[in-house]
Amino acid sequence: MLRVAVPNKGSLSESAAAMLREAGYRQRSDGGRELMLADPANDIEFFFLRPRDIAVYIGTGTLDLGITGRDLLLDSEAPADEVVSLGFGGSTFRFAAPPSAVTEFGQIAGRRVATSYPGLVRQYLADRGVDAEVVRLDGAVETAVNLGVADVIADVVETGTTLRAAGLAVFGEPILESEAVLVRRRGADPDPAVDVLVRRLQGVLVARQYVLMDYDVRVETVEQACAITPGLESPTVSPLHDKGWVAIRAMVPRSRTNQVMDDLYDLGARGILVTSIHACRL
Ligand SMILES: Nc1ncnc2c1ncn2[C@@H]1O[C@H](COP(=O)(O)OP(=O)(O)OP(=O)(O)O)[C@@H](O)[C@H]1O
Ligand SMILES: O=P(O)(O)OC[C@H]1O[C@H](OP(=O)(O)OP(=O)(O)O)[C@H](O)[C@@H]1O
Ligand SMILES: [Mg+2]
Numbered sequence: 503m504l505r506v507a508v509p510n511k512g513s514l515s516e517s518a519a520a521m522l523r524e525a526g527y528r529q530r531s532d533g534g535r536e537l538m539l540a541d542p543a544n545d546i547e548f549f550f551l552r553p554r555d556i557a558v559y560i561g562t563g564t565l566d567l568g569i570t571g572r573d574l575l576l577d578s579e580a581p582a583d584e585v586v587s588l589g590f591g592g593s594t595f596r597f598a599a600p601p602s603a604v605t606e607f608g609q610i611a612g613r614r615v616a617t618s619y620p621g622l623v624r625q626y627l628a629d630r631g632v633d634a635e636v637v638r639l640d641g642a643v644e645t646a647v648n649l650g651v652a653d654v655i656a657d658v659v660e661t662g663t664t665l666r667a668a669g670l671a672v673f674g675e676p677i678l679e680s681e682a683v684l685v686r687r688r689g690a691d692p693d694p695a696v697d698v699l700v701r702r703l704q705g706v707l708v709a710r711q712y713v714l715m716d717y718d719v720r721v722e723t724v725e726q727a728c729a730i731t732p733g734l735e736s737p738t739v740s741p742l743h744d745k746g747w748v749a750i751r752a753m754v755p756r757s758r759t760n761q762v763m764d765d766l767y768d769l770g771a772r773g774i775l776v777t778s779i780h781a782c783r784l
Contacts, residue, residue, distance in 0.1 A: 507568030607674035616652030
């Protein structure tokens with residue numbers, strides 16, 4: 503039986519459960535408080551844990567797979583690796599300070615940096631040979647500068663609202679671009695049950711990221727049309743009763759849907775239809 507760790511609350515938990523549900527797994531109902539949930543039909547047990555702890559359970563081999571944030575995985579320094587990035591829970595990890603005091607990375611040396619990701623920050627500073635004091639806090643680190651506990655913070659930035667409210671501004675290069683990831687113990691043996699879950703999640707990702715586009719074009723513009731919609735492997739071209747026309751079907755990135763429809767229309771394509779993909783296995 504596969505044992506899988508899922509965030510129990512916080513920014514990642516709802517999206518993680520939604521994605522697993524979409525992949526055909528049993529999950530807690532909204533607001534559910536179960537610590538563990540069996541899904542016998544899929545021969546899986548789900549354990550609902552703090553996302554910060556999930557890499558630890560995976561690194562020790564206690565659980566087979568887990569969903570957590572890339573930033574939390576790296577901060578944990580656990581021997582676990584990303585298997586799939588899951589396309590939600592996106593954030594940037596950045597330094598910030600009052601703009602009147604610190605405006606560039608070179609000014610960090612010798613200062614105090616408050617963060618709830620000390621492993622990640624120490625590694626980043628060490629890689630660049632910068633000597634600074636890391637002050638570990640549990641959260642609300644934006645307040646640390648105003649209260650005089652630190653000169654600089656390093657924290658998760660999503661919209662930037664929290665930073666602005668505290669009178670802080672980001673500086674330097676982003677430390678990390680993070681999102682939710684599926685993680686597995688480093689060096690774990692191949693396991694067909696793991697491959698099934700990975701393929702299901704990849705299917706959900708593709709279904710979310712692509713649409714199916716159908717349209718008709720005149721035969722003499724088929725090559726140009728296929729260049730606009732190359733699909734994942736190759737578009738399907740089907741004959742029509744009217745020999746001067748063909749029907750084409752291809753996967754198109756969802757974010758490009760309207761641009762592609764405009765380009766096809768300009769080429770003379772007609773009857774352009776867009777359909778959502780409910781599920782897929784590629
Ligand atoms: N606005 C956000 N705030 C915090 N974490 C976020 C945000 N957006 C995405 N994340 C990601 O969520 C993960 C943090 O999960 P966590 O459960 O600690 O979230 P949280 O919302 O801060 O919850 P809590 O307040 O209980 O700590 C990290 O991987 C982080 O990059
Ligand atoms: O850029 P924003 O959209 O403002 O989001 C980022 C903020 O949200 C998170 O805090 P959270 O509310 O989780 O509190 P915490 O610091 O106690 O974890 C994070 O630690 C930042 O403070
Ligand atoms: Mg938090």
